[in-house]
Amino acid sequence: MRYIFILVIVLGISACREDKFYYPEIVNSRNIQIDSIKFERLELNLNGYESSYYGYSFIEDSCIYYVDKYFCWLFAFTKNGSLLFRELGQGRGPREVVCKRISGVAKCQDHELLILGYTLDHYFFKSNFNRSNAFLLENNIEGTIYEKSDTYTTFYPNLEIRNSGNSLYYNIYSESDNFNFIDTPEKYYKKSRTLMQVNKNNGKVERVFCFYPPFYQNDIGAYNAFLSLNYAFDNAGNLYVAFEADSTIYTYEKDKYPVRAFGYMGRDMNRNYTPIVNWNECSEIMYKERNTKGYFTSLFVSPVNQDILRTYQKGEPLCNGGLQIYRKGMLIGDVKTPRVFKIKGYISPYYYSDIIFDVDNEKMYVYRFKLD
Numbered sequence: 438m439r440y441i442f443i444l445v446i447v448l449g450i451s452a453c454r455e456d457k458f459y460y461p462e463i464v465n466s467r468n469i470q471i472d473s474i475k476f477e478r479l480e481l482n483l484n485g486y487e488s489s490y491y492g493y494s495f496i497e498d499s500c501i502y503y504v505d506k507y508f509c510w511l512f513a514f515t516k517n518g519s520l521l522f523r524e525l526g527q528g529r530g531p532r533e534v535v536c537k538r539i540s541g542v543a544k545c546q547d548h549e550l551l552i553l554g555y556t557l558d559h560y561f562f563k564s565n566f567n568r569s570n571a572f573l574l575e576n577n578i579e580g581t582i583y584e585k586s587d588t589y590t591t592f593y594p595n596l597e598i599r600n601s602g603n604s605l606y607y608n609i610y611s612e613s614d615n616f617n618f619i620d621t622p623e624k625y626y627k628k629s630r631t632l633m634q635v636n637k638n639n640g641k642v643e644r645v646f647c648f649y650p651p652f653y654q655n656d657i658g659a660y661n662a663f664l665s666l667n668y669a670f671d672n673a674g675n676l677y678v679a680f681e682a683d684s685t686i687y688t689y690e691k692d693k694y695p696v697r698a699f700g701y702m703g704r705d706m707n708r709n710y711t712p713i714v715n716w717n718e719c720s721e722i723m724y725k726e727r728n729t730k731g732y733f734t735s736l737f738v739s740p741v742n743q744d745i746l747r748t749y750q751k752g753e754p755l756c757n758g759g760l761q762i763y764r765k766g767m768l769i770g771d772v773k774t775p776r777v778f779k780i781k782g783y784i785s786p787y788y789y790s791d792i793i794f795d796v797d798n799e800k801m802y803v804y805r806f807k808l809d
Contacts, residue, residue, distance in 0.1 A: 460650055463685055463698045464766070471762055471770030471808070479518035480802045481792065486512070486523055490799055493542045494792040496782020501803060503792055504542045504552065509534035511550075511566070516784045518803070524566045532566050540591070543598035543605070545637070551605070553598060557591070559640060572640035583628040586642040588613050591633075592665040594727065595681075595734075601670045604643065605635045608665050618661050619716060626653045631666050632678075652683040661713040662726035667736035671743055679747055681732045682710070686745065686763065699766040700747075703759045706731030707752030729753045735779035735791070744808070746780050746788065762808065775804060 481503065492506040500521065501514040513521040525534050536554030543551040549569060550562045557574035576587040589609040599606040611617050611629055618625045630645035653660055663681035670676055676689035679700065688697040702708075707730050713722050731752035738745055745763040758778045762770035779791040787805040794801050 460687065460695055461698050463700075465699055465701060465768075466766065467701065467768040469768070469770060471772060474760070474770075474772050474774075474806045474808070476775060476804045476806050477787075478802055478804055480800060481512075481514050481518050482520060483512065483801075484520050486510070486520075488512075488799075490794045490796045490801055492792075492794075493539065494781055494803075495542060495544045496784060496789055497544050497548075499784050501782075501784075501789065501792075502544075503801070504539060506539050507537075509536070509539060509552075516787070516789075525562070531568050532562075533568075534560060535571075536560070540593060541596040541598045543600055545600040545605075546602075551598065551600070553596075570638075574635065575639070575641045577642040577644070582613065582616050583630065584645065586633055586645050588616060589630065589633060589645060594723070595665055595667075597668065599668065599670060600637065601674055601676075603637050605637050606668070607633045607635070608668070609633045609645065610664055618664055619658075619713060619719065622657045622661075623654070626657065631680075632668065647678060647689075650680060650683055650685060650687070652685070653680070658712040658714055659710050661719075662710065662723045662730070663732045667733060667747070669736045669738045669745075671738045672740065677736060677738060677745060679733055679736045681734075682708075683733075686736070686747065697766065699763070701761070701768055701771070703731065703733070703749040703751065703761065704771055705751050705755060706749060706759075707755070734758070735781075737780035737782075737788075739788075739808075740783055741785075748774065748779050750776070778804065 488505050489507040493504045495502050499516055503512045509525055509527045510523055511525045512523050527534055529535055534552055536558055538555055539552055540555045541553040545551055548564045552560045559572050561570040563569045578585050578587055582588050589611050592608045592610050597608050626649045630647055632647040633645050634643045636643055660682040666678055666680045668678045674691055678687045684700050684702040685698050686700040687695040690696045711722055711726055713719050729752055731750055733749045735748045747761045749759045751758055756776050758774040758776050760772050760774045777793050781791045782789050786807050790804040792801050792803055
């Protein structure tokens with residue numbers, strides 16, 4: 438009987454953590470040791486190859502990779518920006534990409550490359566670029582509307598795909614008729630999940646999780662243009678989550694529930710947000726807000742010392758961005774960066790940015806920097 442009583446208590450606590458907000462107290466400290474960083478700009482030369490100059494990048498095996506969104510080519514560059522080779526491309530062959538447009542890419546821990554189409558069609562390629570697996574996402578349709586994965590869609594304006602262990606992760610949101618951030622905002626920000634976990638081998642959704650923090654309920658609708666999150670895993674598989682409008686970074690123990698919270702707002706961020714209150718103006722306002730206002734744009738855990746690097750856009754009228762560096766939860770740096778700047782990876786001794794595209798001049802480049 439005593440065993441059953443204890444079991445009920447444990448299950449009750451677990452349910453509370455799963456179905457209600459469970460966020461630890463925010464504990465902040467700062468000791469600024471880094472007040473400026475020198476950035477080096479590298480142009481990536483395609484050597485005459487055709488490109489849409491729009492796509493995705495990742496860092497792997499001391500190389501910079503660019504995947505073209507529309508032509509589906511994969512380009513590899515040295516750490517100094519010289520072209521090494523081109524692979525893949527559109528087609529139905531074993532070394533080609535079947536989808537016509539790519540919605541996202543991820544480099545998996547077993548050196549496979551995932552390419553995602555707009556119907557959540559997944560294509561995996563080995564390191565020799567032979568296709569190794571393909572599947573469509575299989576939704577979980579059990580539970581409440583908040584728990585069903587088919588309630589949600591991936592957040593295409595800033596889709597982040599991660600692999601940890603045998604799972605894939607995606608940032609999600611809902612436009613469901615009965616549950617969305619415009620028509621039912623109070624319920625949405627209390628009940629909605631923001632991450633989806635998928636079995637990497639068969640495409641079955643394992644769960645949706647990660648609630649919005651209470652910050653998003655302080656001014657309902659004000660943060661609708663910034664309703665997604667940035668997230669990353671450390672070497673031990675612990676999950677770090679930072680929402681776009683919220684200053685706090687949450688540490689999850691093995692992606693289960695948050696155990697630590699810390700973080701400061703960035704410097705000089707334009708947070709004079711315009712609320713989105715109806716669907717007719719949603720796309721227009723969201724596009725303008727994300728291009729002119731301040732919000733957090735990327736999160737990266739250093740493979741060297743587990744420092745957390747978080748970038749942010751300051752917004753108009755400023756023409757630069759910002760980078761925060763946290764060490765064991767302490768802010769040790771908040772420095773200026775180029776305006777369009779996200780951390781993408783590390784090749785010793787440099788951290789590398791996401792690719793910046795200059796479509797008009799058919800150029801693309803990255804920034805890199807050192808942290809001493």
